[in-house]
Amino acid sequence: MALKIAVLAKQVIDPEMPMAAFRIDGDAKRVVPPANIPPVVNGFDENAVEAALRIKDAQEATVTVISTGAEFALDVMKKPLSMGADELVLLQDDAFSNTIDSFLTAQLLAAAVRKLDGFDLIICGRQASDWDNAQVPLGVAEILGLSCVSLGKKVEVSDGKARVERIVPDGYEVVEATLPALVTVSNELGQPRYPTLRGIMAATRKRPTVWSKNDLALDDAQSEARITLRQLFIPISDQECEIIEGEDPADSGRLLALKLREAKII
Amino acid sequence: MADATGVLVIGQTSDGALDSTAAELLAAGRAIAAALDEELSIGLLGDTLDVPAQQAIAHGADRVYAVNHPLLAEYQPDVYLAALDALCRDANPRVVLISRTPEGRELAPRLAFRLGVGLAQDCLEVSLDESARTLLANRPVYGGNAVAVVSCERTPQIAAIRPKAYEPAQPDPSRQGQIISFPVELDASQARTRVVERVQEESEGVKLEEARVVVSGGRGLGGPEPFAGLENLARLLGGAVGASRAAVDSGWVPSSYQVGLTGKAITPDLYITVAISGASQHMAGCSGAKCIVAINKDADANIFKDARYGVVGDWEKVIPALTEAVRELVDT
Numbered sequence: 001m002a003l004k005i006a007v008l009a010k011q012v013i014d015p016e017m018p019m020a021a022f023r024i025d026g027d028a029k030r031v032v033p034p035a036n037i038p039p040v041v042n043g044f045d046e047n048a049v050e051a052a053l054r055i056k057d058a059q060e061a062t063v064t065v066i067s068t069g070a071e072f073a074l075d076v077m078k079k080p081l082s083m084g085a086d087e088l089v090l091l092q093d094d095a096f097s098n099t100i101d102s103f104l105t106a107q108l109l110a111a112a113v114r115k116l117d118g119f120d121l122i123i124c125g126r127q128a129s130d131w132d133n134a135q136v137p138l139g140v141a142e143i144l145g146l147s148c149v150s151l152g153k154k155v156e157v158s159d160g161k162a163r164v165e166r167i168v169p170d171g172y173e174v175v176e177a178t179l180p181a182l183v184t185v186s187n188e189l190g191q192p193r194y195p196t197l198r199g200i201m202a203a204t205r206k207r208p209t210v211w212s213k214n215d216l217a218l219d220d221a222q223s224e225a226r227i228t229l230r231q232l233f234i235p236i237s238d239q240e241c242e243i244i245e246g247e248d249p250a251d252s253g254r255l256l257a258l259k260l261r262e263a264k265i266i
Numbered sequence: 267m268a269d270a271t272g273v274l275v276i277g278q279t280s281d282g283a284l285d286s287t288a289a290e291l292l293a294a295g296r297a298i299a300a301a302l303d304e305e306l307s308i309g310l311l312g313d314t315l316d317v318p319a320q321q322a323i324a325h326g327a328d329r330v331y332a333v334n335h336p337l338l339a340e341y342q343p344d345v346y347l348a349a350l351d352a353l354c355r356d357a358n359p360r361v362v363l364i365s366r367t368p369e370g371r372e373l374a375p376r377l378a379f380r381l382g383v384g385l386a387q388d389c390l391e392v393s394l395d396e397s398a399r400t401l402l403a404n405r406p407v408y409g410g411n412a413v414a415v416v417s418c419e420r421t422p423q424i425a426a427i428r429p430k431a432y433e434p435a436q437p438d439p440s441r442q443g444q445i446i447s448f449p450v451e452l453d454a455s456q457a458r459t460r461v462v463e464r465v466q467e468e469s470e471g472v473k474l475e476e477a478r479v480v481v482s483g484g485r486g487l488g489g490p491e492p493f494a495g496l497e498n499l500a501r502l503l504g505g506a507v508g509a510s511r512a513a514v515d516s517g518w519v520p521s522s523y524q525v526g527l528t529g530k531a532i533t534p535d536l537y538i539t540v541a542i543s544g545a546s547q548h549m550a551g552c553s554g555a556k557c558i559v560a561i562n563k564d565a566d567a568n569i570f571k572d573a574r575y576g577v578v579g580d581w582e583k584v585i586p587a588l589t590e591a592v593r594e595l596v597d598t
């Protein structure tokens with residue numbers, strides 16, 4: 001039987017945009033999406049797609065990408081399809097706009113997983129580069145009662161187990177988890193593959209499944225926010241930088257050493 | 267059920283002693299408990315807890331829940347969670363504080379979901395809105411480009427606090443406190459994951475997280491070889507070498523070198539960055555450094571906004587001269 005894999009992927013504002021383009025609306029407590037810089041699939045979620053496709057390269061498997069949000073740039077969200085994923089499921093509703101609250105997001109994604117009759121393996125990014133919560137996947141695993149391994153850099157499946165190389169501060173550990181399991185991955189997994197021309201053509205033809213709030217049987221208690229955003233601001237640095245200028249760069253290097261000694265830092 | 271009360275810190279132990287992160291949490295928790303005028307307790311998990319329990323009291327805990335069980339001798343997330351879940355339900359605290367250590371990163375979100383409450387993730391500071399007895403948590407978001415103040419809507423209010431965000435309080439061995447042994451029923455079959463192998467990749471010498479001096483290299487170094495030069499400089503200063511994600515992603519150094527949002531958070535006295543542009547995600551890992559020095563050939567690089575001292579120039583010229591001068595200075 002083909003292994004059933006889901007990838008949870010989020011659309012985010014491009015985190016690599018120039019810092020000068022980063023603006024917030026403090027009153028509305030939100031980040032203003034920069035004009036002319038399109039959103040992207042969260043980088044770690046592209047790593048998650050890559051992890052799923054590597055498994056699919058090695059054995060029979062299907063890869064379903066699931067995302068929730070208030071609105072989507074369809075061409076952006078189709079990128080995983082053009083990389084080789086089979087299906088795209090979008091949970092789209094105006095009610096899904098509060099994404100700092102991981103509780104609701106995880107409930108929605110778990111409900112969609114149930115509606116799709118479950119998966120052997122769910123792969124997620126380690127964190128979404130908007131709120132940097134690193135929380136939704138662990139919530140999904142809790143809600144669905146799945147084995148859970150975070151921070152993978154290599155994911156393999158055999159004999160009803162996921163085998164994950166998991167990053168720890170001084171190296172990595174190899175962890176075995178019984179299926180069904182949820183794994184989060186980090187950029188150490190390696191470059192996500194580029195979409196091929198054939199992949200892009202195939203993705204153009206595919207239509208996503210779109211579900212709204214009514215399609216997901218959530219009760220009110222599951223939809224209530226657990227976190228309130230009170231304030232959002234851009235921190236200001238009052239650091240003054242003293243530029244050390246010598247006659248040439250080597251001289252500056254020497255003067256820097258003297259400066260640090262004078263300041264009793266070295 | 268009685269009303270939730272008090273602050274519960276989840277404390278880690280290492281090598282049979284209270285971990286420094288637990289002492290940091292007790293310092294943060296002490297202030298919240300004082301503002302609430304309620305008790306500060308700590309939950310300790312393990313199989314030999316006498317020493318860390320006494321240390322926790324010296325560091326400010328009024329009460330210690332010693333969760334003793336042979337299955338807690340080594341960290342396993344599923345088993346630890348079962349114990350924490352039972353403890354939180356029984357102790358019924360108003361506020362729970364966990365350190366965002368590698369273990370805390372897994373435990374805090376899962377515990378919050380298990381209890382059906384929210385979690386303020388990766389906080390640098392927590393305070394109390396006294397009128398509402400609500401925890402206010404400051405946390406960096408958007409890769410460190412912005413700061414959010416969040417509060418939790420349910421009880422217990424849980425916050426995961428970044429290691430080293432708080433200074434541990436000075437221990438007072440004469441402090442008195444209560445030690446309660448908290449029994450838990452655990453079963454080895456609760457563990458759904460198993461570590462089958464551990465591979466160490468860290469460089470020898472001073473650990474990056476503990477180093478008082480760190481020298482980090484970025485993409486502008488152009489390859490792995492120049493890191494040898496940074497090692498030299500770091501060694502002279504008794505420090506460690508770090509890197510930006512760009513250098514790690516290029517395969518020049520192992521990922522254990524990475525400083526930043528998704529790498530290590532470091533708080534050295536001196537942080538020397540070499541050919542690093544200073545992206546917010548990098549700075550998120552070194553904002554606690556006392557003095558940042560930037561060496562970059564681009565005068566407009568963002569790193570100079572956060573640096574105390576800067577040299578605008580080519581590292582190939584600056585680093586050998588700096589290293590030579592440091593060698594002379596440390597010898598005298």
Ligand SMILES: Cc1cc2nc3c(=O)[nH]c(=O)nc-3n(C[C@H](O)[C@H](O)[C@H](O)COP(=O)(O)OP(=O)(O)OC[C@H]3O[C@@H](n4cnc5c(N)ncnc54)[C@H](O)[C@@H]3O)c2cc1C
Binds near residue numbers: 513528530567582
């Ligand atoms: C979700 C997310 C998480 C991230 N997490 C991290 C993280 O944890 N840590 C991290 O570091 N990054 C992280 N990043 C990446 C971050 O955004 C930057 O891309 C990265 O830090 C850039 O690395 P760099 O400064 O080495 O490279 P660049 O930005 O390319 O900068 C290279 C610098 O070298 C200088 N230079 C070039 N040649 C020379 C020379 N000869 N002499 C002197 N200077 C020279 C250039 O002027 C330039 O400023 C993350 C990104 C995302 C989206």
Ligand SMILES: Nc1ncnc2c1ncn2[C@@H]1O[C@H](COP(=O)(O)O)[C@@H](O)[C@H]1O
Binds near residue numbers: 045048068099129133
């Ligand atoms: N709205 C979403 N839709 C789909 N997946 C999500 C969403 N939010 C979070 N995730 C998944 O959870 C990971 C961690 O996100 P977070 O907990 O928000 O930092 C992401 O990398 C995704 O894999």
